[in-house]
Amino acid sequence: MTDQTAPSGQVDVRLIVNGDAHTVAVDVDETLLDTLRDRFDVTSARGTCGIGLCGACTVLVDSKVVSSCIMLTAQAAGHEITTAESLGGGDGRLARVQEAFVQRGAYQCSFCIPAMALTVHAALADDEAGRSRDSVREYLAGNLCRCGTYPEILEAVTDLVDEAGDRATGSDA
Template sequence: MTTRTITVTVNGRTRSATVEARKTLADFLREDLGLTGTHLGCEHGVCGACTILVDGAAARSCLQLAVQADGHEITTVEGIAAEDGTLHPVQQALHESHAFQCGFCTPGFVMSICGMLAEGTRPCTRAEIREELSGNICRCSGYQTIIDGVEKVLADTADAGATGTER
């Protein structure tokens, strides 16, 4: 078994660990760091449940090896709410829209939306929002309330002049 020591910044905290060279970033986050908000669905990069931010951009953690994250900054769903428990604007908008039923896909959608906002993407129509979120699958919501939540966060962040990635 080949191992390598990596150092990553996860949710603002520098972490070092020795990992198997073949361990996925998703498994590293879940098993080694205990950040179980990153969900594993398909493990093929199709469902989006494992979406995180790597250096501010949305990425599928099931498709990346932990050793590839060495030296990078990672944000998981656990790292976006405020220390006092105040929800992130994306989380709040989705909550107010009653966007999800079972919640399994929620972290992936939240992080994909945060990534979209961090990149400066501002879809104007429901069809454009659907296109932006087409890499995430939800099996129980019907998507309409998720899109409602995205419209809300887009309006709220436009009013505040924010990107939606700040706390």
């Protein structure tokens, strides 16, 4: 939801960021990436290519994976934005997806990793995608890693998919 009470060239936009509702005045051409980083201290979404190719700026908008560098903040008005900051517990505990990355050494410089982990989280939450390693891998097609950590990332994905399968069948193996 937007309104026109903001100064000329700006709009007031209501966003729900990691569960909290906010109204911010933003430039009409401001990207969601800039809004999240500059106004909400979100550092997990990272600007690199700026044209929707690398996935480093990934956030979830209403649970859908979005490149925040190519979405205007005004387009996100009224929607729920989830960033990688929300994955773990507030007490610093890691989410299972993050643990799996750590256990498999799925990081080098880690620049791409928050977006990778958030994308895997979204894929696992999607019943269709979460069923197989290949479908999660398809979800990750838009996330690039300059360090080439793909094998370890896919090992973590395999662990997570296997665990999800075990839960579905009631197996503890």
